[in-house]
Amino acid sequence: LLFFDRPTEPCFMQKGDDAIFQLPDNFYPDKYKTVSSTLANRFGENAQRSIPVRNIALPDLSLPMELPYNDQFSLFVPKHRKMAGKLIDIFMGMRDVDDLQSICSYCQMRLNPYMFNYCLSVAILHREDTKGLNIPTFAETFPDKFMDPKVFRRAREVSTIVPVGNRLPLVIPQNYTAADSDPEQRVAYFREDIGINLHHWHWHLVYPFDAADRAIVNKDRRGELFYYMHQQIIARYSAERLCNNLGRPKRYNDFRSPIEEGYFPKLDSQVASRAWPPRFAGSTIRDIDRPIDQIRSDVSQLEIWRDRFLQAIETMSVTLPNGRQMPLDEETGIDVLGNLMESSIISRNRGYYGDLHNMGHVFISYSHDPDHRNLEQFGVMGDSATAMRDPIFYRWHAYIDDIFQLYKNKLPPYPAERLDFPGIRVSSIGIEGSSGANLLNTQWEQSTVELGRGLDFTPRGSVLARFTHLQHDEFNYVIDVNNSSGSDMMGTVRIFMAPILDEGGNQLSFDEQRRLMIELDKFTEALPAGTRTIRRRSLDSSVTIPYERTFRNQNTRPGDPGSAQSAEFDFCGCGWPHHMLIPKGTDRGYPIVVFCMISNWNEDRVIQDLVGSCNDAASYCGIRDRKYPDRRSMGYPFDRPTPASSITDFMTPNMAVQQCTIRFTNATRQRGQQG
Ligand code: CUO
The missing domain is CATH 2.60.40.1520 (Hemocyanin, C-terminal domain)
Structure with missing residues (x-):
């Protein structure tokens, strides 16, 4: 679990409150070789615990190594998915926790921190010998994916100057990504909610798309849950919009016309030392050719896959790789469609139905730089921890949901x-x-989240951020x-x-x-x-x-x-x-x-x-x-x-039904006070 602390600080530095890893000499990265003999002493001074790392034979890490250390990492990018799949297999294949710890300490200093964190989380979640472990929340390890980066400069200042105990929480402003004149801003509190984005990241962590061990992917009714969880997000967001005088999300179904909504995330990646790119209002998705990400795909590909889905629903059967037709039945049809749509390695025919949902995320997230000429990385739609911040997320998923509804509409009503x-x-x-029967009350509340674990290369100790939700x-x-x-x-x-x-x-x-x-x-x-x-x-x-x-x-x-x-x-x-x-x-x-x-x-x-x-x-x-x-x-x-x-x-x-009222009071209370 110490590997989740300060993700870019090498693990020979102090981890957690009091521990250091004692590395075999050959584990130190080349860049530290000249000073490696001094490192253990320098960082071990205040450590209460010294954890010996076993010198194991290293597996072939060349595939996951291909992702540069300070790039973004996306589960939606097929190449990243493959690299992550390989790393998950390596972590899953370690004989025991000591070996896992060894390989982790080697990887932690070399592999992309986002990918490392994701793969280690999946492995801890699925290994028998680590199942009881409580991984720190992702928002603590990578707070940069969830909040205004201005807070980090202030946090560094505080952690360097103010002793632990005297530190006051730093306040994160509400509504910092757009002006109130943008109607979409009325639901920013939903799109940019830390808890909602954490939920979505967790969901995709629990239901990964790729791994050599099919059991990790092939969970009970996974495809159906993909449909249902995202359908519920759209239903919830729609209600939220109606409360704010906005229409229900318009499905994004015409890939050739511009996307009306822009989004300027105002997030910085602390690992990549880059701002997340924005998408200007009126952007259109374009054919992608990014050799660096090994993605070459045309918008027409999305349309071909889409037509195959519509065809499958029309005929209520899917085409299998051997050419046979498999009927979509009442019981399991939605699960089969969900797995085809997402898609994951348990798709019944990935060759034919492709990767519609994931590639939709990819096309949208590269609309600002489809051929990599500006050396930009993907936008927030490319990452499950940030995708829900962008208004287009809901339009894309409203469309995905529409396709599922076409199937549901083919089923007989419940008698x-x-x-x-x-x-x-x-x-x-x-x-x-x-305050009475059939009346629900809402208001704002302020809570705190810990930043200390995610503040690499700063003095230790808790730094809290206060945010409003x-x-x-x-x-x-x-x-x-x-x-x-x-x-x-x-x-x-x-x-x-x-x-x-x-x-x-x-x-x-x-x-x-x-x-x-x-x-x-x-x-x-x-x-x-x-x-x-x-x-x-x-x-x-x-x-x-x-x-x-x-x-x-x-x-x-x-x-x-x-x-x-x-x-x-x-x-x-x-x-x-x-x-x-x-x-x-x-x-x-x-x-x-x-x-x-x-x-x-x-x-x-x-x-x-x-x-x-x-x-x-x-x-x-x-x-x-x-x-x-x-x-x-x-x-x-x-x-x-x-x-x-x-x-x-x-x-x-x-x-039974009951009409009720939700009354919002524009006031802010602190967590712990009940209204
Ligand atoms: Cu959760 Cu599109 O599947 O983001």
Whole structure:
């Protein structure tokens, strides 16, 4: 874990609070050879712990070495993916933790730090002997991917001048990437939220595209989860836009016309010592020819792949490499499509359906320098830790989602018997909020994140940064249920929320509304015969992880599921940040509908042992080493078209709705104060 500390400081310097690595002579990079005999003494002085590094036979590292040390690294770039795949295999193949430590200390001083961090994270996540380790949050290791670089200059100043203990948190301004006159700026708090970007990075860490060990990639319903998690991002972002008087994201489906929105990220890569390139408003993606990245691809390639997807959906079958057709069925079709689309090594036919989603990221992220003539690297769309900052992310994923919806539209609507739960009636759902029934409150909140671990070549010690994010008051769902079946039952409670009005202030059609349904929670509940009231805390959501887990900072209490004391681990870093559970609302009160359904657990359940697994954000992240804990299609019951013309028309007796209001107060509280 010490390798996650100060990523570009060589590991013979002090790591963590008190440790140094004792390297074999031949491990020192050539550039330090002349001084290597003095290094151990110089940096070992204050160390409490000296960790001997085994002199192992080094594997062939030539492929991952091809990525220059201070370049950007992107999972979406096929060549980078291959290099990372190779490095993951090397890390996974080490006999034991000591050997892993040896190879890491060798690699840490030589390989690209972003790639090293990613591959080591994947390996720690998947090796039996490292599974319990709690990797520090990515925002601490590489804070440069998440915040205004101005903070780093100030942080260096503070860490050099002010003793630990006297340091005040540095304040990161809100809304620093564009002026208020840009309408898109109204949702910058969502796009640039640190927790949201961390979630997205974690998700792609847990679901890598490439590795020689297929098991790392081939997780239960992975393709379907790719579809669903990103569909939910679009639904959430759409609601957020509606709250801010913006239209739903326009899908980016015409690759030949300019992209209206520009984006100027104002991020610096501390590793690459370069600013992330911007994209000017009105840019058009162009054919890419970048020998350095081994990418040569034409825009028409995207169109060919797209047409093949449309063809597959039209005929409800995909073409396999041997020419045969494989039907897309009701049960697994979406999973097959998701894997083809993303795409990963478990795509059924990568040769034919290509790499549509990933290459969309690549084309957009190189639109400013498609032939490398300006020696620029990719823009934020090229990195899963930064992609969600850019408005185009949502337009691209809205389009990807549209393709999945074309498939869903081919499926028959759920007949009433696949929705109803005979004997169970949900008579009401309500919200018990901090200021009354069916009223949700939001405001700004300030929290801190640790920068000290990511400040290379500065004196040690904690430096905190304070940033502002959206927050809601916690609340309870109150659900009244009647079980008239005469016997005890088990149910799955499914709670969603959706806007009621469109951007013009008119009622949304049910078909539009169902696509905007945001999952809030899903849990199993005993339903004894008779009547009962279920009370469920918003904090227990199956979609979110607690604030402490997203940031894992000093606010973490011992025994918290994300704390260092816990045996839980990095998988647990995946989860929608809890502070973003509820859309912002408006100061006058934004109307939404809250929906609850209780389905028959006997038909939903997946029998498996969940002890010790990280399972409290399963809705968007699945469960580590387990099956997705719900047999139904993801997004059920709203994932399919329906002839119902309104939500009431759609409902069976085991469902209830309640109109609620989200009220935003333009005030800022400190973390810990409850509104
Ligand atoms: Cu998560 Cu496009 O897959 O960013």
